[in-house]
Amino acid sequence: MxxxxxxxxxxxxxxxxxxxxxxxxxxxxxxxxxxxxxxxxxxxxxxxxxxxxxxxxxxxxxxxxxxxxxxxxxxxxxxxxxxxxxxxxxxxESDPRALQAQTDKAAISVYARNxxxxxxxxxxxxxxxxxxxxxxxxxxxxxxxxxxxxxxxxxxxxxxxxxxxxxxxxxxxxxxxxxxxxxxxTADLSLDEAERDHCGSCRACLDACPTAAFPAPYQIDARRCISYLTIEHKGSIDRALRPAFGNRIYGCDDCLAACPWNKFAREAREIKLQARPDLTAPDIAFFLGLDDAAFRAHFSGSPVKRIGRARFVRNVLIAAGNSGLPEFVPACRSLLADPAPEVRGMAVWALSRLMPPQDFQALAALAKGEEDADVVLEWQAAGE
Incomplete structure (x- = not known):
């Protein structure tokens, strides 16, 4: 035309x-x-x-x-x-990293709170x-x-x-x-100019990463990124990386939140996403008790629903294991019999961190009937 x-x-x-x-x-x-x-x-x-x-x-x-x-x-x-x-x-509205100090709470990435x-x-x-x-x-x-x-x-x-x-x-x-x-x-439109890089010598985002997922500035290795591991990655998560997750159960905002340019960010308008109150500082204990139906109902319309209940509870168990709170032991122990192997395996890991060694060893008999190879490896590694 x-x-x-x-x-x-x-x-x-x-x-x-x-x-x-x-x-x-x-x-x-x-x-x-x-x-x-x-x-x-x-x-x-x-x-x-x-x-x-x-x-x-x-x-x-x-x-x-x-x-x-x-x-x-x-x-x-x-x-x-x-x-x-x-x-x-x-x-x-505030720095999401502040939630990491509350080890009984779960941290969900800002973008997924509605x-x-x-x-x-x-x-x-x-x-x-x-x-x-x-x-x-x-x-x-x-x-x-x-x-x-x-x-x-x-x-x-x-x-x-x-x-x-x-x-x-x-x-x-x-x-x-x-x-x-x-x-x-297919229309011809007026083009805009590219924006130049304003990062300068700042490396706040790189230093903020809990798992050192940046091999170099402007490069990322998804295999070490908590966002990738909690959302995209199926199955077991590298044991060496789990402690660095803290209470992050879905995504990670650390590199974003550390950016000094955020101080210029405007407040979201009313029409934008507003965080659900029940997802700003949710209880780990509540999430540990979700079966599939409860998970689907709770996260209806949420991006969290897309990863499925098994992967989600796997992530929650890592947060429980990192919490240092014995109060989570009963819920974690009940998940040793979960149908999903990724849940059973992470329950083993969480209990190995929350229970006194002698008490955890008393559970070893439960490993004898385990048929999933990854879960068997979790029992073996936890007993070493």
Whole structure:
């Protein structure tokens, strides 16, 4: 459509459509809306290849399977001409790391303390996209996190912020607390300038990581990241890393919360995600007692529900084992008979840390009927 117009009319159309899009984004509660070109991240393919070759994606096989589409937006959709990046502030009211001192409480990442942000962001993006497509007469596609889109490099190229040393996006206005979404379109839009890196010599985010998941600035090894291990990773978790989890049972905010740029973050508006009171400082004891039905009911509409009850309780047992509180022993002991092997194995580990050695050894007879190899290894390691 635009190609048939004179050059000055094309420029006017770009400006008009861009202004319309930004206004629609603001109307739907997005704090930032910037635009970049599909070829704006030429360094992305090589960086992604290095990340994958080093095995730093852990068990996230889907990253390797979608490598080509992830590295180049034009492979994902050949007709895309402009990529619009949206940012929504989800900054917490206080530093979430303060909860780590309360060992009887469980720490859930800030972004997961209410309903699934994928649903919130995508619903609003679709509304913006529908109105824009009708106005522009162009094709559009929207993506939020789950699609093979490298949103953080694209967001940096569009000027929403820059990728900090913790590899997450940092904004001068909102610090490290931004949800991202993208809109691909066949329309020609006015492009924004990339944001330069403002990290300087600061390494607060790197030093804050409990498990040393950053081999170097701007590099992350997911295999050591608590967010990856508590959410994406199935099965057993490296025994050497468990003590560093503290009471973090779903995700980890430490590197984000440590960023000095957070002091400029604005308070979330009413339309943004507000934390559920029962998820801001929940009791570990309550979570230890959840069966599958109770887990599903409690986390209905929450991103936590996606990891399933077994993986969730596995994480809670690590927090219980790190708490040093004998009051958790009865609940942990009852989970030795749980149907899920990852739960039984972590119950063994938690009890080995909470019970006096002689009392724990008295439980060893329970290991004789165990058939799962990983759980057997937990019994053996705990008895050493």
């Amino acid at each position: 635009a190609e048939r117009l004179p050059r000055d009319k094309q420029a006017e159309r770009r400006r008009t459509l861009t202004e319309f899009l930004r206004q629609e984004a603001a109307n739907k509660g997005f704090d930032l809306c910037r635009i970049t070109a599909p070829d704006a991240i030429p360094e992305a393919p090589a960086r992604l290849r290095q990340f994958l070759e080093a095995g730093r994606h852990g068990t996230m096989e889907w990253m390797a399977e979608t490598e080509a589409r992830r590295a180049d937006p034009r492979v994902l959709w050949a007709d895309v001409r402009s990529i619009v990046l949206f940012g929504m502030n989800y900054g917490p 309903r699934d942000y994928h649903d919130l962001i995508k619903g609003r993006l679709k509304e913006v996209a529908t109105r824009f497509a009708a106005r522009a007469g162009e094709d559009v596609k929207v993506f939020v996190d789950t699609a093979p889109v490298m949103e953080k490099p694209l967001a940096a190229a569009a000027g929403l912020g820059w990728q900090g040393k913790h590899t997450n996006l940092v904004s001068r206005e909102f610090g490290s607390w931004l949800f991202l979404g993208s809109l691909f379109t």
